Structures are given as structure tokens and as C-alpha cells.
Amino acid sequence: MPTFLDLLYDEAPRADYDDLVASLVAAGADPEATRRECDVALRLRDLVARQRSREAELSALYQTAHDLTALRDVDAVLEAIVRRARQLLKADMTYLSLNDVDDGTGEGASYMKVTDGALTAEFEQLRLPLGTGLLGLVAQTGAPYFTADYQTDARFEHRRYIDAAVDGERIRAILGVPLLVEGRVIGALLATHRTVRPFPPEEVSLLTSFAAHAAVALENARLFAELDAAARRIGEQAAAVDRAAEAHDRLTALVLRGSPLDEVVEVLGQVLGHAVGVRDREGRRLAGPEPILVAEEVPVVAGSERLGCLVVLGDPDGDAHGQVLDPAERRILERGAVVVALVLLFARSEEAAEARLGGALIADLLRDPQDRAEVGRLRARAARHGVDLDGGCVVAVARLDGVEAEVAARAAVRAARASGGLVGVHDGQVVLVARADDGPVAVGEALARSVATTGGTATVGIAAGPPDALGSGLSAAYAEAARCAEVLVVLGRTGEVSDPAGLGVARLVLGGGGPEALTDFVEDVLGPVLAWDETRGSALCRTVEAWFAAGGSPSGAATRLHVHPNTVAQRLARVDELLGRGWREPARALDVQLALRVVALRGVAPGDVPSAHI
Structure with missing residues (x-):
């Protein structure tokens, strides 16, 4: 005959214990003592069962904690939590909600984040105002609540659409516990049954433990997100520093080499990955593509003087307004503006020196040197300027309005370079001696356009020079061009360009001649x-x-x-x-x-x- 220990070992059902008591009493055992032994055995059986259940719960909690360290995907962790809670509590459905305090309604709400066992899509999208229903009450107060039959429980604020969702899921019994992070309620974890039933304390304790793990998962996810964001920022800052250092090195090298403005703009555009241009104070293009569609700009200044602006070009097919650079790129653009200012100042100094030296050479040429040695010296000086006036030249004389002669001469240096000629100030007027490749009028118009970039006006007279401008005869061409400019002013034709033939009869009346x-x-x-x-x-x-x-x-x-x-x-x-x-x-x-x-x-x-x- 088996003993009570044998039944415990075999995990026998309750009926076997009753049968053993009856057999022992029939065999002559003391009935009272036999019943006490049976009660002890049954209590041991219940204790073992509770211990095994506790071990299962602890194992599930341990596995959940392990998942928290192995998973960075918070949604995956939360899904595992609600799934295991449903399995351990043998619930029909479990779900987790998160609070949205600033939902725009002024009262806040808690919305479904994860569900397991839901029957309807409407329930998965449910949002409950804080304080309404069992979930809203848990999410608001931070205290656990449960009910054996929700629809008949008057402790909770019922709303029609919430009750309709509960009916759709056929929910009766609900247990809800809060999600707490540093004492702050961030949501709730709930288990439901589709039958009326109470919730014993151990189930409340178990769901509370799962809620604690869920809160840890959410907090870890937030911290991981912050760490990832910080890592990205550090990486971006490091990349920005490297990019800025590269830009600094390349732009510094350009300045040291004395590179022209177009090359500086090209390199800056390569560094930024955007088309870049330079405009002067009046908005005219100095470098970069044309037309310029400005998206962003920074001023180019030297001391208190504004030289122009460095611009980033927008997409001609899109919106030209609004920032296209990030802060690091804008700092590079600002550094580029400093380099552009240096290049413009260097160019201004070069142009001023070239205009000054050109004026001195023009003055010597206008003395019509006859001595061969002096002509040789003048030719050597012209060669140092890169001037080639062999084969005929044009003399253009500009009478100025609204601009100083030195400023106008400096602006005309580019026109002189383009024509292989000289420009300078002589007798208070800007004089350009250039090759006649494009015709006399083209030379005069180039001089007038150059002066216009300064904001002034040039009235230009032009005359054909001698075959060899470095020999004799240049002074006569200069005198004719100067008279032509003077006649234009007397006639009120300020700002025009003309040779003597363009004056018509006025040349005879006002200009002298034989x-x-x-x-x-x-x-x-x-x-x-x-x-x-x-x-x-x-x-x-x-x-x-x-x-x-x-x-x-x-x-x-x-x-x-x-x-x-x-x-x-x-x-x-x-x-x-x-x-x-x-x-x-x-x-x-x-x-x-x-x-x-x-x-x-x-x-x-x-x-x-x-x-x-x-």
C-alpha cells in the first residue's frame, strides 16, 4: 500500500489522497491521525505547487531581464513582456499603454503601445483620457486596480466608446498596474480575462514585476537613444572639425599662392558641395556662375568697409530662399568670406599699383620719346607690365563724374589686362592705351563699363594711335581723344563713347583742327x-x-x-x-x-x- 510520501513524489491528484485515507482507516489505522497526516501531505503538495509556480515566474522575469540586455529594440522587448505576462497569468489578453500628457486636449491620454491576444483592430488603436476607465485611472494615479467584472463596476468612469471597445473584445475581468520611472507614471500594463473572476495577490505582484521590467526597458531605450544621438552629434562634430580643417588648409594655401578669386570660389564650392558666388556692393557678379540665385549669403568685409558678399546659390528649379547649409557649413562659408576679403584686398592693392605704374609709363610715352635708348627703356618697362602694343593701338580718355580718378583707374585695370594695354591717371583723367584688336569703340566701351562698376560715369573719347605706341605720335592721339571727350561733355552727351567721326559737325565747330x-x-x-x-x-x-x-x-x-x-x-x-x-x-x-x-x-x-x- 502506498504512503502519503509516495503520493507526493508521484504528484498524485487529490482523489488519491482521499482513497489512501479510506484504505488506512479500513485497515485499522487511527482515523484522526490519518487525516492529520493527509492534511500535512496536501499542504506540502500545495507548497510545492506554489514554489514551482514561483520558479516559473522568476524564470520568466529573469528571461525578460536578459532580453533587456540583449535587445536594443524597445518594441521587441515590450512585445516579449506582454506575451510572457499573458502566458504566466493565463490571461486572455495583455496590453501596455503609454501616457501622452501633451496630447492637445488639455487632459492627457494613455494610448495602446503593445497588445497580445487582441481580437479587434479598434482596440489596438484605443486612446483613453487620463482618469477614464480602469486603464486611464491606473495611468493617472499610479496605483494598481483590478475588477472581476468591468462593465458592472461603478468605481470607474465609463465612456461609450471605451465600453464599446471592451465589449468588442468580450472583456470582463481586468487587472492594471502602473509603469513607473523615478516615481513618474509613464503608462500601464494590463491583463484581462473574458470571464468573470477575481485576481489573487500573487497575480497582482507578478504583473507589477513585469511592469517594472517594461519601465526599465523604456527608460533604457530612452537612454540608448540619447547615447546614440550623442554619438551621432560627436561624429558629426568630428566630421565638421575635419571638414573645417580641410577647408582652412585649402583656403590658406590659395591665399599663400595668390590665387585669383575664381579659384577661391571654385574650391569653396567643392568643400561645401554647393555652388558659390561673389557679388560686389551693388550686387554685381564678381565670381561664380551666372545667373545667381541666392539661397544664403554672408558679408565680405575689411574692417568697417563692406566689399560685397559671398553667396550660396540655390536650385534654379526650386525655392531659392531658406537655409541650405548646416551650422558647420555656414562657419566654413564665413571663413571663406574672410579669405575672399583678403583676395579682394590683394587684388585692389595690385590694381592700384598697376594703375599707378601704368600712369607713370603713359606719362613718359606721351612725351613722344625720339631717342632710341629711351624707347628701349620704355619697351622694357612695358614688357614688365605684360604690355604689347605693337601693330597699332587705341587711346581712350575718360572724363569722370561721381568717382575719383584713382578709383576709376584701379577699376579699369582688368580692361587694360584684357586688351594687353596700360591704364593710368593723366591730367586728372583716366587714360587707356590698348591694342585695337576689337576696334576702337570696343576699347572705349570697356573703359566706360569698368568705371561704371565704381558707381561713377565715364564720358570717353577715343582715337587711333600710331603703329608703334612706344615710339612717337602717341601724344597727338591722346590730344584728339581728350578733345573728343571734352566735346561730348559740352554737347551734353555725358556717359557716351565716341571717336571724332561720331561727333559730326560738332567736331568742326567745337573741336578745332585744320x-x-x-x-x-x-x-x-x-x-x-x-x-x-x-x-x-x-x-x-x-x-x-x-x-x-x-x-x-x-x-x-x-x-x-x-x-x-x-x-x-x-x-x-x-x-x-x-x-x-x-x-x-x-x-x-x-x-x-x-x-x-x-x-x-x-x-x-x-x-x-x-x-x-x-
Whole structure:
């Protein structure tokens, strides 16, 4: 016959204990003593069962703690917590919520974070205002609550949509415990049954332990996130320091090499990964691509003087406004602005020196040196300036308004470099002596544009120089260009560019000159017509004279010439082709009539003698 110890060892059911008591009493054992032994054995059995349950709980808690050290994904840890809590408590569903104090409603809410065993998607998206329902009460007070039958429990504030969600899950019994971090409630952990039943203290204690682990997981996740963010910031700062150091080294090397502004801007754009440009004080482009669509800019200053600005170019197809650089990149841009300021100051110093030396050389050239040795010395000085004026030159003289001559000359240095010439100040005017590759007018316009960058205005007279500007004859070209600029000012044509031919009759009235000036004037005004008459024996000049004499009437001119009106019309059309239709306008008509009168005063009828003999 087995003993009570045998039953304990075999984990026998309760009925076996009762059967053994009956067998022992029937065999003559003391009934009272036998029942006491049975009660002791049953208490031992319950104790062993509770111990085993406790061991299972501790094992689950240990495994959860192990997961916390092995997992960085907080969602995965929380899912493991609610899943194990459901298994140990043999609950139908477990879920975890987090508090959102600043949810915009002013009362705060707790929302579902993780669920296990839910039947409806609506429940997984439930948000409960703090203080409502059992979950909201736990999340608000930080105390555990449980109920054997939620729907009939009047202790909790019921709301229709909450009760509807509970009904949808067929929930009856609910146990909720708070998630606490340093005494602060951050959410709640709940276990539910779909039958009415109480919750013994050991289940409350077990769920509370799981809630503590969940709180640790959330806090660890926050700390890990902060550590990761700090590591990223440190990495970004280190990268920014390295990038700034690289930018500093590259920009410093450019300054030491005396690199031009375009190269500095190109390197700065490579370092920043954005297109970069430089504008002057008036917003004109100094370097970088065109057109400039500014997204960000920093000033370029030297002391208290603003030289311009360094700009980052935006996407032409996108929004040009708003910051495109991070703080580290903006510091690089600011450092680049300092380098740009240095480059601009160096360039200004070079241009000032070049204009000063150019002015001295121009002054010596204008003395028309005849001595071969002196010409050789001037040629050597010009070579040091990189000047090549062999094969003809142009002299441009600028009368200035709104700008000092030294400032204007410095601004014109680039135009002089581009034309392989010299620029400087002479007698208070800016003088440019350059090659005539692009034509005299182009040289004068380049000088005027350069002066305009300073905010001033240049009225420029131009004249053709001698074949060898380093020899004699340059002073005569200078005098002619200076007179031309003076006449433009007297005529009120400030800001224009012109050679003597562009002055028309005003050249004769205001500009002085002798017979050669008259000959040049006639050639400039009537040259193509005179040449046509000379080569073809025609009478275009006589027809033009008759047309003027008839008050601009073709028929009247035909009567004077004894020809058909159609002949006059054909001749005038030819003159239009040779001189342009503008010759009939009042200003040019005066020049044409005066040229015809000069021809007549010299004793030769227009059209009878070649223009070369006038």
C-alpha cells in the first residue's frame, strides 16, 4: 500500500489522497491521525505547487531581464513582456499603454503601445483620457486596480466608446498596474480575462514585476537613444572639425599662392558641395556662375568697409530662399568670406599699383620719346607690365563724374589686362592705351563699363594711335581723344563713347583742327557716296544736293536736275543703301549738307572730282 510520501513524489491528484485515507482507516489505522497526516501531505503538495509556480515566474522575469540586455529594440522587448505576462497569468489578453500628457486636449491620454491576444483592430488603436476607465485611472494615479467584472463596476468612469471597445473584445475581468520611472507614471500594463473572476495577490505582484521590467526597458531605450544621438552629434562634430580643417588648409594655401578669386570660389564650392558666388556692393557678379540665385549669403568685409558678399546659390528649379547649409557649413562659408576679403584686398592693392605704374609709363610715352635708348627703356618697362602694343593701338580718355580718378583707374585695370594695354591717371583723367584688336569703340566701351562698376560715369573719347605706341605720335592721339571727350561733355552727351567721326559737325565747330579735320569729316559723312560716284561716274552727290535745295522734294530735285522723278527716287534709294536711311534725319542731314558745302567751297562740284582729291 502506498504512503502519503509516495503520493507526493508521484504528484498524485487529490482523489488519491482521499482513497489512501479510506484504505488506512479500513485497515485499522487511527482515523484522526490519518487525516492529520493527509492534511500535512496536501499542504506540502500545495507548497510545492506554489514554489514551482514561483520558479516559473522568476524564470520568466529573469528571461525578460536578459532580453533587456540583449535587445536594443524597445518594441521587441515590450512585445516579449506582454506575451510572457499573458502566458504566466493565463490571461486572455495583455496590453501596455503609454501616457501622452501633451496630447492637445488639455487632459492627457494613455494610448495602446503593445497588445497580445487582441481580437479587434479598434482596440489596438484605443486612446483613453487620463482618469477614464480602469486603464486611464491606473495611468493617472499610479496605483494598481483590478475588477472581476468591468462593465458592472461603478468605481470607474465609463465612456461609450471605451465600453464599446471592451465589449468588442468580450472583456470582463481586468487587472492594471502602473509603469513607473523615478516615481513618474509613464503608462500601464494590463491583463484581462473574458470571464468573470477575481485576481489573487500573487497575480497582482507578478504583473507589477513585469511592469517594472517594461519601465526599465523604456527608460533604457530612452537612454540608448540619447547615447546614440550623442554619438551621432560627436561624429558629426568630428566630421565638421575635419571638414573645417580641410577647408582652412585649402583656403590658406590659395591665399599663400595668390590665387585669383575664381579659384577661391571654385574650391569653396567643392568643400561645401554647393555652388558659390561673389557679388560686389551693388550686387554685381564678381565670381561664380551666372545667373545667381541666392539661397544664403554672408558679408565680405575689411574692417568697417563692406566689399560685397559671398553667396550660396540655390536650385534654379526650386525655392531659392531658406537655409541650405548646416551650422558647420555656414562657419566654413564665413571663413571663406574672410579669405575672399583678403583676395579682394590683394587684388585692389595690385590694381592700384598697376594703375599707378601704368600712369607713370603713359606719362613718359606721351612725351613722344625720339631717342632710341629711351624707347628701349620704355619697351622694357612695358614688357614688365605684360604690355604689347605693337601693330597699332587705341587711346581712350575718360572724363569722370561721381568717382575719383584713382578709383576709376584701379577699376579699369582688368580692361587694360584684357586688351594687353596700360591704364593710368593723366591730367586728372583716366587714360587707356590698348591694342585695337576689337576696334576702337570696343576699347572705349570697356573703359566706360569698368568705371561704371565704381558707381561713377565715364564720358570717353577715343582715337587711333600710331603703329608703334612706344615710339612717337602717341601724344597727338591722346590730344584728339581728350578733345573728343571734352566735346561730348559740352554737347551734353555725358556717359557716351565716341571717336571724332561720331561727333559730326560738332567736331568742326567745337573741336578745332585744320584742313585735315575737314577732309576727315567729309570722308566720314560722304565717303561711300563719293566713292560710288568716282567708280561709276554717277551723280549721287549732285542728286542729294538738289534734293536738299528742293526742300526734300524728289519731284523738285528732278526739275533742277532735268531728269525724270523716278531717276531721282532710284538715286536716293542708292544713297540710303550707302549711308543708311538715317542720313535724312535732321541731325545727320546737317552733317551731310555741311559736307556737301565743304566740297563746293573747295571749288569742286560734287560728283565731278574723286573724293581723294577733295
